[in-house]
Amino acid sequence: MSDLLQLLIYMKNMFSDIIYINGVIATQLTQIVEKLSVLNDVNNSLKDNKSISEHKELMLNVLEIIKKYKGNTEEFKNLEDQILKNKN
Secondary structure, three states: OOHHHHHHHHHHHHHHHHHHHHHHHHHHHHHHHHHHHHHHOOOOOOOOOOHHHHHHHHHHHHHHHHHHHHOOOHHHHHHHHHHHHHHO
């Protein structure tokens, strides 16, 4: 295999990992914002907070982006399970 092809494959894998890590960060930041918004408005219960459904939709979009580049790997399925478990 040529050096250039090896480099391209390495870069593809590296970008895939970066997208995955950024997706994890995005979902965690969304959860932090969600929790802070609940804490800032003590009069609203967690169930009445409209932003929760918006955040869930954002996280599902992030999961779709990660899935596009990572595929249905075990790593992706674990992340998806963790995020969906925290959103129910």
